Amino acid sequence: MITRHPDRELRLMTTHEPPSLQQRALPPRAGISFKPCHWPDINAGNPDVGFFEVHAENYMGAGGPPHRMLEGLRARAPLSLHGVGLSIGSEGRLDPDHLARLRHLIDRYQPASFSEHLAWSSHGGIYFNDLLPLPYNAQTLARVADHVDETQTALGRPLLLENPSAYVAFVDATMDEIGFLTEIARRTGCGLLLDVNNVYVSAVNQGFDAAAYLDAFPLHLVGQIHLAGHAGEVDADGRRLLIDAHDRAVDAAVHALFARVIARGGAKPTLIEWDNNVPAFDVLLAEMQAAEAILRSALAISDVAAE
Amino acid sequence: MAAALLDPARPGPDDLRFSVHRNNVVAGLINALAETFPAVHALVGDEFFRAAGAVFVRAHPPVSPVLIHWGGAFPDWIAAFPPAAGVPYLGDVARLEWARTEAYNAADMPSLAARALAAVAPERLPRTRLTLHPAVRLVASRFPVASLWADVTGRHQGSRPILSRAETALITRGENTVSVRAIPPASAAFLRSLMAGQPLEAAAGAGMNEPDFDLTAEISALFQAGLVAGITADNGSGSWAASSM
Numbered sequence: 001m002i003t004r005h006p007d008r009e010l011r012l013m014t015t016h017e018p019p020s021l022q023q024r025a026l027p028p029r030a031g032i033s034f035k036p037c038h039w040p041d042i043n044a045g046n047p048d049v050g051f052f053e054v055h056a057e058n059y060m061g062a063g064g065p066p067h068r069m070l071e072g073l074r075a076r077a078p079l080s081l082h083g084v085g086l087s088i089g090s091e092g093r094l095d096p097d098h099l100a101r102l103r104h105l106i107d108r109y110q111p112a113s114f115s116e117h118l119a120w121s122s123h124g125g126i127y128f129n130d131l132l133p134l135p136y137n138a139q140t141l142a143r144v145a146d147h148v149d150e151t152q153t154a155l156g157r158p159l160l161l162e163n164p165s166a167y168v169a170f171v172d173a174t175m176d177e178i179g180f181l182t183e184i185a186r187r188t189g190c191g192l193l194l195d196v197n198n199v200y201v202s203a204v205n206q207g208f209d210a211a212a213y214l215d216a217f218p219l220h221l222v223g224q225i226h227l228a229g230h231a232g233e234v235d236a237d238g239r240r241l242l243i244d245a246h247d248r249a250v251d252a253a254v255h256a257l258f259a260r261v262i263a264r265g266g267a268k269p270t271l272i273e274w275d276n277n278v279p280a281f282d283v284l285l286a287e288m289q290a291a292e293a294i295l296r297s298a299l300a301i302s303d304v305a306a307e
Numbered sequence: 308m309a310a311a312l313l314d315p316a317r318p319g320p321d322d323l324r325f326s327v328h329r330n331n332v333v334a335g336l337i338n339a340l341a342e343t344f345p346a347v348h349a350l351v352g353d354e355f356f357r358a359a360g361a362v363f364v365r366a367h368p369p370v371s372p373v374l375i376h377w378g379g380a381f382p383d384w385i386a387a388f389p390p391a392a393g394v395p396y397l398g399d400v401a402r403l404e405w406a407r408t409e410a411y412n413a414a415d416m417p418s419l420a421a422r423a424l425a426a427v428a429p430e431r432l433p434r435t436r437l438t439l440h441p442a443v444r445l446v447a448s449r450f451p452v453a454s455l456w457a458d459v460t461g462r463h464q465g466s467r468p469i470l471s472r473a474e475t476a477l478i479t480r481g482e483n484t485v486s487v488r489a490i491p492p493a494s495a496a497f498l499r500s501l502m503a504g505q506p507l508e509a510a511a512g513a514g515m516n517e518p519d520f521d522l523t524a525e526i527s528a529l530f531q532a533g534l535v536a537g538i539t540a541d542n543g544s545g546s547w548a549a550s551s552m
Binding site for chain 1: 308309312313324325327328331332335336339368369370371372373374375376377410411412413414415416441442480482483484
């Protein structure tokens, strides 16, 4: 059990590495999730990218080309390290070996940001390679807060916790997602990663209003935004079912919600995720530029307001 | 819920949409397997690969979130998978692909130049050991495993490999890519002996059991390809080691 200190945010800041090594915060621009098949385009073309994000687990090998590419990315733009395997929502303990691997990567590459998911992916010694949901109640709140606290202590820095996409509803849920995330952030000092596509997918699947959810989201806690494409199906009951597939361009409805978020909360670092059916690099770059145009319109509005 | 994720016979929570997660888990792991074993995938076809993969995923699910380290059990498993018995070289092609994955992620270590060996007194050479780069792998097969792999992955255009010919594949890593090539039996015996930690004299002996062995040419080729990462010379009262670390 980790004891929480009232000065925890201060303590986390003072345990940071020296500023010369530590990358500064992600810029309020659009970035891309890096795929090795795009390395030749990036290496030769030096595209103007706000930041690069990588999945931490893909860089946990001892050496080789993955690490050379990561060094090359980091030299070009700020780096966001995104974990997909820590299983913060697990019933059991966090894997100390995995925390050590994350710490090693963070010490080596000093990314501007580290984020993980409000989900579980391991149970009983098996890794399921999926982000699985948990019910929101007092018991899970205490457990997730402990796990976030333990992670931040082990990594020596705050993390951003990402809202999940949901397909199932739990009968033992007593809190809503925003209340749950806000309370985790209050207890642990972590920030939030707002995945707008996840909100839209969950809203369609569970029948709530995505715009109302986003209007209630605590944007002052948001350190990064994720955008991605989703797949649409119809389930056995004939209801519309969206899958968080990350296999296509961002949907127009998600772009509109993103613009709504930016208009209220200002420009935030925004990532395009495209993990399956990965397109040619220029297609991905065009997606990033579309998001960047929305961010720039918000910056222009705030410039006018400041004058 | 966890128990139902890998077991389609076990009911999940009472929402039909639970199947999205079950599908994600099994399909996602099969996709990861297909990325590691593209030649096996191509040899058996997508339908067979996905069916076999689903059985493998349930028998050997990952125990760590570092999926680049998952799949090492697949070559032996697919070699012994009865429905795949009609493709007897499948296990060896899978071994080659797993060796490529290991080579890709192996530790970085600088290579030694040939002059490092010239610094060893000639009388000590027989008992000197060469440490090969951590990314070097050998895959021996009674089938033409390197040619089969090159053929099925489109790296080799021409006549189909003759199945009765045995091959040993040497897997090495360059700046950004992993290379595979078939090497003669004498080179294979020499390298295998070195990788087992044998001194040069014993490794040369292993090579000479095969036709056309040329020790000087073998050693020179190893250094030229950048495959030597350490030299340990016996000096009578102990040993000294050279590496550029």
